[in-house]
Amino acid sequence: xxxxxxSLRSRIFAYMILLILVASILIALVSIYQYSEQSNxxxxxxxxxxxxxxxxxxxxxxxxxxxxxxxxENLRLIFKDxxxxxxxxxxxxxxxxxxxxxxxNTSDTSIASNEVEVPTCxxxxxxxxxxxLVDKHYVEEIKTEKGEFQSSYTIITDAKSKPLGILNxxxxxDDSFSNNELKEFLLRLGYAYIVMLLVAIVFAYFISRYITxxxxxxxxxxxxxxxxxxxxxxxVEDAGEEIFNLISAYNGMIDELEESAVxxxxxxxEQAWREMAKQxxxxxxxxxxxxxxxxxxxxxxxxxxxxxILQKVDExxxxxxxxxxxxSSIASAFSNxxxxxxxxxxxxxxxxxxxxxxxxxxxxxxxxxxEREEIIVKxxxxxxxxxxxxxxxxxxxxxxxxxxPLIDVRVFERDGNAIITVEDNGIGIxxxxxxxxxxxxxxxxxxxxxxxLGMVKNIxxxxxxxxxxxxxxxxxxxxxxxxxxx
Numbered sequence: 001x002x003x004x005x006x007s008l009r010s011r012i013f014a015y016m017i018l019l020i021l022v023a024s025i026l027i028a029l030v031s032i033y034q035y036s037e038q039s040n041x042x043x044x045x046x047x048x049x050x051x052x053x054x055x056x057x058x059x060x061x062x063x064x065x066x067x068x069x070x071x072x073e074n075l076r077l078i079f080k081d082x083x084x085x086x087x088x089x090x091x092x093x094x095x096x097x098x099x100x101x102x103x104x105n106t107s108d109t110s111i112a113s114n115e116v117e118v119p120t121c122x123x124x125x126x127x128x129x130x131x132x133l134v135d136k137h138y139v140e141e142i143k144t145e146k147g148e149f150q151s152s153y154t155i156i157t158d159a160k161s162k163p164l165g166i167l168n169x170x171x172x173x174d175d176s177f178s179n180n181e182l183k184e185f186l187l188r189l190g191y192a193y194i195v196m197l198l199v200a201i202v203f204a205y206f207i208s209r210y211i212t213x214x215x216x217x218x219x220x221x222x223x224x225x226x227x228x229x230x231x232x233x234x235x236v237e238d239a240g241e242e243i244f245n246l247i248s249a250y251n252g253m254i255d256e257l258e259e260s261a262v263x264x265x266x267x268x269x270e271q272a273w274r275e276m277a278k279q280x281x282x283x284x285x286x287x288x289x290x291x292x293x294x295x296x297x298x299x300x301x302x303x304x305x306x307x308x309i310l311q312k313v314d315e316x317x318x319x320x321x322x323x324x325x326x327x328s329s330i331a332s333a334f335s336n337x338x339x340x341x342x343x344x345x346x347x348x349x350x351x352x353x354x355x356x357x358x359x360x361x362x363x364x365x366x367x368x369x370x371e372r373e374e375i376i377v378k379x380x381x382x383x384x385x386x387x388x389x390x391x392x393x394x395x396x397x398x399x400x401x402x403x404x405p406l407i408d409v410r411v412f413e414r415d416g417n418a419i420i421t422v423e424d425n426g427i428g429i430x431x432x433x434x435x436x437x438x439x440x441x442x443x444x445x446x447x448x449x450x451x452x453l454g455m456v457k458n459i460x461x462x463x464x465x466x467x468x469x470x471x472x473x474x475x476x477x478x479x480x481x482x483x484x485x486x
Contacts, residue, residue, distance in 0.1 A: 016204035017197070024193045028186060035185070039178040047139070047150055047171045050092050054169060055154060057086045063159050070158045075165045076104045083107045097166040099155075101127050104165060122166070126153060130166065148173040295320075348384065350375045350418045350483070354411050357388040365405040366392070371412035377483045383459045390456050391422040391479050398426030398477065416485050423478040429471040437469065456481075 061082045068074040079096055087093055087107035095106040101122030108118060129138045136155040141148070150171045155163050298316045303309065351370045358368055392409065399405040408423040429437060438457045460467045464484055471477035 010208075012208040013204045016207070017201060020193075020197055020200045024189075024197075028189060031185060031189065032182065035178060035182045039175055042178075043150065043171075043173050047152060047169070050090060050171060051152055051154060051167075051169055053090050054086060054092065054094055055156070055167060057089065058156055058167060061086070062156070062164070070164070072098055072164050079105050093170050095168040095170070097122055097168060099163055099165060101166070108170075118170075122153075122168075130155060148175075345378050346381055347376055348379050348381055350377055350379075350384070350420065351411055353379075353381060353384050354388055354409070354420065357385040358392070358409065360389065361392060361396075363396070363405070363407075366407045366409065368409045369411070371410075375411065375413050375418045375485075377418045377485050379463055379483060383463075387456050387459055387481060388420065388422075390453070391420075391481070394453065394479075395422050395424035395426065395477075398424050398428075400427050400474075413485075418483045418485060420481040420483070421478055423476065425476040428473040428475055428477055429469070430473055434471070438467075 058079075062070055062078060065082070066078045068078050070078075075096060075098065083094070083096065083105050084107055093107045095108075095118055096104045098104055101124075103118065103120045106118055126138065126140065130136060130153050138153045140151045140153070142151055143149075150173060152169045152171065154167045154169075156165055156167050157163055295316075298312075301312070306312070351373055354368070354370070358366070388409075392407065395407045396405075399407075403425065406425045408421075410419075410421045410423075412419050438453050457467050460481055460483070466482045467479065468482075469477055469479045
């Protein structure tokens with residue numbers, strides 16, 4: 001099964017919320033990165049300051065205070081006591097190594113401190129990096145279970161810049177303050193973004209609704225667009241360029257559709273009248289043939305001295321009159337169908353008009369039933385009589401010769417509508433003929449043009465009514481006319 005697709009409004013809403021969430025995450029990540037960089041910069045500068053201060057004191061001791069000969073061998077003696085004094089002044093532990101990397105002295109009283117172990121001999125890679133760097137300065141990052149440390153190595157020299165040893169400064173990175181500040185900042189940022197997210201949800205809801213309002217209007221109009229009816233154009237104020245172009249295209253399509261519908265209707269009407277003309281010509285030709293034969297026969301056999309001449313003239317006249325009546329019936333049926341019912345909009349009592357229409361039928365097998373004595377509708381008197389008489393005539397003609405005829409006419413009111421039913425026990429309507437029953441020229445009878453039911457349907461629908469039927473072959477048919485009361 002194909003998964004349900006989100007509407008454009010839902011997608012706009014989701015994308016706007018997703019944009020807010022992504023922006024929140026990016027700002028949080030940038031904030032964490034910025035705090036981390038600030039912390040690194042702070043520790044680097046602090047370490048540099050500590051190194052500068054310790055190195056200044058070490059140089060002062062070497063060049064000003066000591067009474068020993070300044071050499072690598074006397075470095076232990078020079079800083080035997082001074083190393084502790086310097087460490088106390090600057091509150092930092094540091095170590096002194098000779099140029100070969102061997103530990104000479106340390107300000108820490110224990111070789112293994114509580115924080116980071118002081119190596120008695122520097123690794124070869126550390127010595128190589130110190131000696132190869134231009135400024136003879138190298139910083140090493142150390143991570144232990146108790147925290148992060150920075151160990152800096154700097155070569156100390158005498159007044160003549162002769163290398164004497166290596167100064168190793170141990171600096172602990174304490175990020176607790178920075179981390180607390182970061183947590184507080186992220187917490188405040190989180191609260192702010194929760195509020196922003198709620199505001200964004202409301203804002204996105206109304207914005208998506210506003211954006212898709214025009215599209216929804218267009219969609220509704222497209223759903224209502226029908227080829228066989230007049231369609232309204234779309235008018236939307238303050239529409240964007242894209243929506244305006246879409247609306248213009250739709251309105252242009254409606255104009256073209258109406259033009260096509262008019263052309264098609266004209267074509268269908270022309271085709272219908274052509275077919276009707278053919279049918280009328282065919283029906284008229286049928287009686288003309290026997291009329292012509294009768295006249296020709298009369299010409300050949302006419303004898304004024306014939307004793308039966310008056311009888312023969314009477315027979316010829318009856319034949320001609322019969323065929324003329326047939327042609328007159330055809331012409332009347334065609335005229336009635338072609339004439340559109342005039343909407344007089346009279347307030348009529350359906351019961352009274354039905355009684356009037358049924359007065360021309362004297363058959364005993366026709367029964368009429370009225371639920372009430374007065375059901376008022378807005379209709380034309382002549383057209384309503386035409387509807388009823390046509391339905392009853394069709395019912396009479398549908399009766400089979402092998403059964404006792406029975407026709408039941410009923411008039412009643414249901415759901416604010418006047419209902420007229422005409423039920424017969426005739427031959428019924430076959431399934432294949434059911435779709436064609438209201439077509440203007442369709443008929444199952446051996447005579448007539450099949451215009452009656454088409455005319456009835458035309459009249460009823462002109463007054464916003466409807467006509468339906470139910471039928472069962474060889475058992476009968478019921479036609480139901482529904483006329484709104486207002």
